[in-house]
Amino acid sequence: MINIATFSYAVCALAFLLLAAFLLSHWRGRARARPLAGACLASALWSAAVALESANQPLLAGWTDGLEILRSGAWSAIVVMLIGRYRRPGGRFLFQLNTPVLLLAGCYVLLLVETATGMLQRAVVPGQGLMPALVARIGIAVVGMLLVEQLYRNKSVQERWAIKFACLGIGGMFAYDFYMYSDTMLFRGTNPDIWGARGIVNALTVPMLAVSMGRSASWSTELALSRRVMFHSAALFGSAIYLLAMASAGYFLLYFGGSWGKLLQVSFLFGAVFLLIGILFSGTFRAWLKVFISKHFYSYNYDYREEWLRFTKTLSEQGPKLSERSLQAVGELVESAGGVLWLRRDSGMFEPVAGWHSPPRHPAVGADAPLCSFLESRQWVIDLDEYAAAPEMYDNTELPAWLPAIARGWLVVPLMLQGRLFGFMLLLEPRSKIKLNWEVIDLLKIAGSQAAGYLAQQEAAAALMAARQFESFNRMSTFVVHDLKNLVSQLSLLIPNAEKHKDNPEFQRDMLETVTLSVQKMRMMLQKLSRSGSEEQPTPLLVDQLLQQAIALKAAFQPRPLLMSSGQKLYVFAERERLERVLGHLIQNAIEATPQQGAVTVKLSHEADSVVIEVADTGTGMSEEFIRERLFKPFDSTKSAGMGIGAFESREYIHQLGGELRVSSEHQRGTTFRIALPRYPLA
Structure with a gap:
């Protein structure tokens, strides 16, 4: 005789089977007909398995738990698909959707682990329900109801009319599951009547689903699951599969290990867990997983909203220098491991100014070099591997010999600003292989332009600050000159007093000595600070003679500079006073940086059409960062009385x-x- 439970679940299986057949035949062209048919077939198969088991038929014995997981997962997926592309301002709804999906994934992982390891007993049999399994099933029911609530609440009035019966049907399934498993947990056993009526209750949802399917023309048609949910869900399921495999291996170690079995099992499992943690925290693995998900699950490689928010945040945040942050922001778009940045300077050279996980120890590149000309005219991203294989794709542009030789060099990205090359980046190879297509290249080009705008704004601000400092310095010089002129006028008033005391030799001697020294000192200061007078014109200068004069002025200092010259007559075209001041400044700095027992050498030579002057010392030296960031920065001096403009000038x-x-x-x-x-x- 057929019992009530068998009849109930058989009716449920038949109802869902008929709905699936109708969906695949008459309504196969409607929105989401195939996924709904798949969910109906999962429900029908589960109901049939429970009906056979309740009738003591071993055909699907042991499969009911797995089929129930499949059935619940199928209807949860249907609800997520029906939610579609809806987004609330500020991403709040995305958070509300992502959280239930992750919770749902966690519950399914728990059930899969228990089922695969053979620890899950049938939770519907009185007295044999395991507490973790019951909690997981209740969690699935609760999260399912939350998803149904999100589906209905976030649809417009027209879409609610089309979707409400589907919400009632699917929500009813999850609500009854929640009621049944809560009762099981409360009374430490399943009520046979509640369990038996579950099939009929599920069958009653079929008409509601059919009515809603008839209105499916108004349903949202596209699923949009965030990449972050996909990433975390994939990592979660991958971790579960890994732990299942390791648990199985640990069981065999315990079984075949004899007296050493327990030790081997514990050591192996701890090692496996530590290895999993290391993999999950590995940047290379995370980069590979992101690339894999973007490549196989989405039509576009990037979630542009999220990427642009991260890009802008990296450029705007406090911390490392903007040049390094620019490298990081652009490099992270393609999972690059590092890079070097070159920027255009006033000299017309592109100089390396920053490195990210790579030192900026590379030569400068002239603005008229083939590389810079190509980047400015074509605005292309250069793939160094592609260039090495087929240079004709880049018009056979000659690259600097050292550029392709850089270890792990990958991409050269131009930084364009108002149609002009402002700089360029060399990005190192990515942590995970990325296929370069037009989407990636266009993103790099627009990101490079955005970074160029930030860098140009910073340089403009620095130039404005320097100009204001110069303006302040000139204003101060004007005030000093004015005060000195007034002081000279006041001292000139001493002359009438000299007439009164001309018979006092002691007064006359003191006055003349004071006036003479004061006037001499003030005239020297006026000569240095005054900007008036005719400018000196450049003339041909004999460099050897100019160096001798500059060194003679430093003869009283220790260590005394030594001139090394070949004796050739080498000329340059310059202003004598300014060039002598430049050379004197470099020699003076070398003397001050060198102990008395050290050496300062000035060497004169020539190379081709150039006159070469080298000022070398054996002093304390300078760091690369100081040379790059501070040496030539105006008004930045390490000397207590220095003004910081000598090296800059x-x-x-x-x-x-x-x-x-x-x-x-x-x-x-x-x-x-x-x-x-x-x-x-x-001549």
């Missing part, structure tokens, strides 16, 4: 003459300033 004047100033230094070994000026030919 020296470099500016050398560049104005068409020359070049380079600095090399080693800590506690010394510094060398190398000046190269165009040689002036004399």
